[in-house]
Amino acid sequence: MRITLATWNINSxxxxxxxxxxxxxxxxxxxxxxxxTKCPDDQFPSARFRDLGYEHIAPRGQAGYHGVATLSRIPFREVSHRQFCGKQDARHVAITLETGAQPLVVHNFYVPAGGDEPDPDVNEKFAHKLAFLKEMRDWFGDGAAHDGHPMVLVGDLNIAPLETDVWSHKQLLKVVSHTPVEVEHLDEVRASHDWVDVVREHIPPEEKLFTWWSYRSRDWQASNRGRRLDHIWTSPGLGSACTGIDVLSGARSWPRPSDHVPVTAVFDLDRL
Structure with missing residues (x-):
């Protein structure tokens, strides 16, 4: 069975x-x-997407801020979500896909951006981001997030971990999204379940790769000051089933675009 899965911060x-x-x-x-998605569940444009064949929709939203949603042509066996750090933010939804004898769990995350100052003592938003990552680490580490099924973790994790995930490692070391403490916390999340960064399995770590470009750049292509904030990870046994990756950078030039672009992975589940 072949499945194509994409992630995209759509910014409304x-x-x-x-x-x-x-x-x-x-x-x-x-x-x-x-x-x-910045959209309460009762205002999510589900009908528009169902008309395109995406009959299975799991929105998890709120008015004006945050929000995640998963659209699928494949039926869901289960839908769930977790609230992190004791907050009501809509930042996670999980779906279990009907893929035959072996269900596939897909976790969709929107990690807090963290504000502008990378100091948790003076910036509550940054403290929240680090606490969110610690809770992710512990949740996946103790096995409570899964029942042994293959898993994919996707989303805007708001961290560019590698030097080649940002336009200038040196200039962004003290900029939120690429600071050493954030990268360390993200590495701990990844190690908690031995997650495989399948994007970097297919696109060598030595190669510059971005999925986000600021609206502040008048010509995003000319300046190319991007960051790789959007990720696709798999549980260890599923990594080898990923047969391809695509980053649709051209979507950054679509009319009234998001500042992020879609990232897509193809899986051949018959390899499991």
Whole structure:
């Protein structure tokens, strides 16, 4: 069984539902995980996406901020979510796909951005980000997040871990999203379940790779000051089933774009 799974921080799903529809029609992933939907569940444009064949939708939203949603052409066996750090933020939704004898769990995350000052003592947003990552680490580490099924973790994790995941390692070392303490916390999350960064399995770590470009750049392509904030990880046994990765950087030039672009992975589950 072949499954194509994509992740995209859409930066308001209602404002950019035309872009989502375009991506669904042109790329036709089996599953699309959206972040920063900024939309309560009762206002999510489900009908628009169901008309395109995505009949199975798991929104987890709130008014004006945050929010995640997973759209699928494959039926869900189960939908769940977790609230992190005792907050009501809509930052996680998990779905279990009906993929035959071996179900596939997909975790869709929107990790807090962390504000501007990388000091948890003076910046509550940064402290929240680090606490969120610690809770992710512990949750996956103690096995409570899964029942032994293969898992994929995707989303805007708001951290660019490698030197080649940012346009300038030296200049961004003290900028939130690439500071050593954030990278250390993300590495601990990844180690908690031996997650495989399948994007970097297919695109060598030596190669510059970005999924986000600031709106502040008048010409994002010319300056190319990007960061790789959007990730696709798999549980250890699933990594070898990933047969391809695509980063649709051209979507950054679509009309009224998100500042992020879709990242897609293809899985051949018959390899498991």
């Amino acid at each position: 799903v209602r404002l950019r539902q035309d872009l989502v529809a375009r991506f669904l029609e042109e790329a036709a992933p089996d599953v699309l995980c959206l972040q920063e």
